[in-house]
Structure formats: structure tokens, C-alpha cells
Amino acid sequence: MKKMINNPDDVIDELMTGYLIAYPEYIRRSNLHQRALIGKKRHPDRKVSILIGGGSGHEPAFLGYVGQGMADGVAVGNIFASPSPIPIQAVTREIHDNHGVLYVYGNYAGDLMNFEMASEMTEIEDDIETAVVIGNDDVASAKEIEERRGIAGELLVYKAAGAAADFGYGLEEVRRIAQLANDNTRSMGIGLSPCYLPQTGKPSFDLEDNEMEIGLGHHGEPGIEKTTLRSAKETVQVMMQNILKENIYQSNDEVVVLVNGLGATSQMELYIINKEVDEILKEKNIKTYKSYVGNFITSMEMGGFSVTLMKLDDTLKSCIDHPVDCPNFKEV
């Protein structure tokens, strides 16, 4: 492990400090909890507040998506570990505006437990209504949709939820639109090289020099198979086959494409992957409305990437078109 850090026990607090220093006009620490961050920019029409969160190590997720047009606050967990209910409740208390709070997080056992507990606490102790959308876009993680993990597609759910909130909708309508975004979104990931956990120095998974893992999760969870390293074209073909066989994306549909790097994969490679995705979509006569290519939800210095499609209707298109102004995601 070769990391530019200080004491491994301090990485979360230090990264948060460095983050707050970088973007003082966007974000502040909660008065109620050290691991709760609160956005400073909020659309004047917004009623419902959006709360996101999860484990650390995915930077710029999740704290990078607090800002105008996206989330109002974030609860920050340890590396690859859910935040406890206490910071989630703290964020909820600070961001709510008497119109309810939508929680958006990924489908992981720890997050489910902690966000559900926080939701009960805030409803009982603080009389704040909450609703929830759980990201589960990773087609490789399970056959049953309800059992699937959330990976990079969550970014698009934040975007939809944030836009719907900025449109001034109530809690149930914001939840419905965010859920629609999630339901229309499918992803698949590839692992090339592991990341190393700061406190143990252990790799997140093992692969030989000539191997890749198809369907890898964002924390190094095993995928569908380990194979020898393939070309970008062959790899994307396998990924797109798995995404397209979900039967969501049809000829003449318009989609958002998201090519997400896990950390150590070069941007050169991500753009080559984007080209391969585009060729397959053109063959299928599926239209790309918008592409996002970059490191949006990473796994520290893991090598690999994911491909995500979100099918658009008029509602989701208006959400994608809505401007956002976050430290790590700006759409003019």
C-alpha cells in the first residue's frame, strides 16, 4: 500500500477538513455532529430536502454532491462503512424545512439498517417526515432487482431527486421521480486492480496481472467471473449485453450514458470506453441524450470502471437539463 496519508485512523476526519477548506462557499460542518455536512446553497423554490450518504472512500461521492440542484446534506461513514444513525439524524434535523426529507442511498445492509433507524428516530423524536429511494442499479450483483447493489447510477438518482426538489414538488412527488430515475437505471462494473484499505493495508480483492473481474462491486465485491484481460471493445460488449438484456432500453429511446472510473483508470481509457458504448447504442438505435465521463463515485485507487444507462422520459429529461452547482458536479 502506497498512500499519501498521515495516521490511517485519521483519514476520514482529515479528508473532511481538507474538503471543507476547499469549498467554504458550498458546505459546512453540522453544529450537531462531526460526520454531518450541510450544504450552503439551496434553490429558492425547494421545499423538500435531500439527504445522501454512505461509506467514505468513494470521493468525490458522497460529499461532492451537496450543493444547489443536488443534495442538501450528507452523512459520512468510515471507509466503505455506513454512517451511524446519529449523523444521519443530525443532517436531517439541520436540512429539513417542514416539507420532509428524502433519503437516497445504496442498497447495502449497513446503510439500510442505519438509515432506517435514523428515519424512525427523526419521525418519533423530531416529527420530521422522511421518504426513501434505495439505489440498486448493479445488474451483476443479483438476479432479483431488490437484492442488487447500488453503484454509479446513484449519481443520476441524486440529479433527478435534486431537480424535482428544486421544482418545488412535495415529498411524495420528489420520491416518485427519484424512484423512477432509479428504476430506469442499470449499471455494470469491471475491476482491474484493487484499492488498499488504509487501516489494514489489505487489497480489496486479488487479481492476476492478466486478469479482470466482470461485474465487480464498488467495494471489491465479487462479480460474475474472472477472465483474462480483454480489449475495451470486447469488455464493453459483455457489459452492454448484460445491461441491454434487462429489456429497458429499446430502439428510439433516449438515454443518459455514465462512464464512471473507479479511481486509478485513466481518463484516456474512460473516453475510449465511451466510444465503445456509443457504437453499441448506435447499432441498437438508442439515442444518447447526454454523456457523463469521469470519476464520479470511486473506490479510492481501485482500477476499473462502470457503465450506466438511464432511460429518459420527459420528466427525467427536465431533471437532467436542470442546472446543478456542486463542488464536484456543475451543469450550467
Next chain:
Amino acid sequence: MKKMINNPDDVIDELMTGYLIAYPEYIRRSNLHQRALIGKKRHPDRKVSILIGGGSGHEPAFLGYVGQGMADGVAVGNIFASPSPIPIQAVTREIHDNHGVLYVYGNYAGDLMNFEMASEMTEIEDDIETAVVIGNDDVASAKEIEERRGIAGELLVYKAAGAAADFGYGLEEVRRIAQLANDNTRSMGIGLSPCYLPQTGKPSFDLEDNEMEIGLGHHGEPGIEKTTLRSAKETVQVMMQNILKENIYQSNDEVVVLVNGLGATSQMELYIINKEVDEILKEKNIKTYKSYVGNFITSMEMGGFSVTLMKLDDTLKSCIDHPVDCPNFKEV
């Protein structure tokens, strides 16, 4: 080498194709040359055009900085190799608006030769006036300023040049402001792990598992010394000592801080580094006006980072405050 590519000979053309697919509203290929890209967004007050360029492998540099408020066009070289004069001339011909073209590029022998030749060609053949600013912010690369390499600080020179052009200034004034930005900017880099050249599979440098290189260049050029891996705090102290001993940054000065990842260093680490930079600046009573933290000018999947300071006066502050809208750099 573990890269998600197709034929190594095709990486530049394929990355450009994937890039153009991602941002059709921002950028197009030149009608005159395959390796020349032209921006589609231009401030209505802009007279002077800005041309940037250099070798590939630094994505999102340099093509990511074509857009409103930054560059009007980019000449794209092979991996870590300057573009030839032909695409530079092609970009110049397409972007000029009868008020001259400013070339901004890094201080490398190949770039100097090719941009100078292109400048002569366009002045003689096309009667287009050009001016030049050469980035040389890397304090570790030579004692004499004129001999120093340009590294991540070039981003801030593009920002200053682009803003000055948007203000409607003439060529000499745009050049003067961009040169001021360069003169007020110093950087230093650290290498942790090499990148691999697609066509040879060879690493850009060799380091042991417990080693780092202080003062490393953006193509793996040797730095000041190889040492055992140090903490973020100790490493940043060495870098900041070298930057501050240039005697540019004094108590009460305002600066821009740029923490640039080289590719495979996690964003978590970059924010911890930002915290360490900030602590030293606070000790010296130097004020951070703005921080940029991210992967702005990379070296494919190289591990490492650089720290850059730019001292601000009122002119440069107005340039930093000016909005930009590029695919990979947006400032609202």
C-alpha cells in the same frame, strides 16, 4: 500494464472520438486536421483567440479546457509527445478572429519547436498574428526559471488567458495577463507509482514499494530525490518549503491553491494534502482565495500529485472570478 484499450496504436484517435461523442455541444473536430479540435462556445466580447495543446495522456488536459472562458481550440499530440506544426496551424486558422491568437503551452523541447514553427507558418502563410506564453511552474525541474518545465500550474494560466480574452482585451494585453499568471505561479510534484506507455508497456519510471520521488515531472522526468515514503504532512512540508523559498508568496498575500492528482492517487488523499497545504499557508499568514482539488492535468494512471500556488493581484483575481464553461472545468 493493465489498460482498458483496443489497439495501442489507436488510443489517441479513439479517445478523441469518445471525447467528441461526450461533449458535442462544446467541441468539434477541425475541418482542416484530424488532431485539431475547435470549441463551439465563445464569449461574445472575445476578440483574441486562445490555442492550447501538447502531448496526450494528460486527460482531461488539454482538450478538456476548450470552452467558454478558456481555450478556443486545442492541438493534440501523441502520448507525451508534442503535436506537429500542422494541427497547430489548422487550429490557428479555424479559431482566429482577426485579432490574433495566443499560444499557451508547457516548456518542453518538442512543444517549443513545433509551436514556434506553427507560429512562423501562420504569420507568413496566413497573416495571423500570434503571441506566446510558455508554462514553466515546476520549481523542481531546474534552478533557472527559463529552463523549468510546465506542470499543473498551466491550468491557471489558461484560466487567466481565457478571462482576459473574454474581457475583450487585445493580443498584447491578453499575453501580458497570461504571462503574469505564469510568473506568479509555482508548483512541485511527487511521484508514487509509474504510468505505462500503451505502445511499449514500459513504466514511466521505477520506484521501490516503499519509495517516492520528490519533484517528479508530468512525464516521469526525475525529480530532486528518491526517498522512503513519508506522511502527507512531511511530504507537503518539503514541497511547500521549495515553493515558498521562491520568495513570491508573502504574509497577507492572497493565493490560489491547486492540488492536482496525476491519475491514480485517490481523491481522499488529495483532500488530505489540501488540508496540509492550508495549515502551512495559515502559519505563514498567506490567504487562500480559492482552492482547486482534483485530477486536472494527469499522466494517465501515474500515482502522485502536485501542489501549485498562484499569487493574486486585482487583475488575476478578476480572472479567477470570471465564469468558465468547459467540459471538464466549470466555474459558475
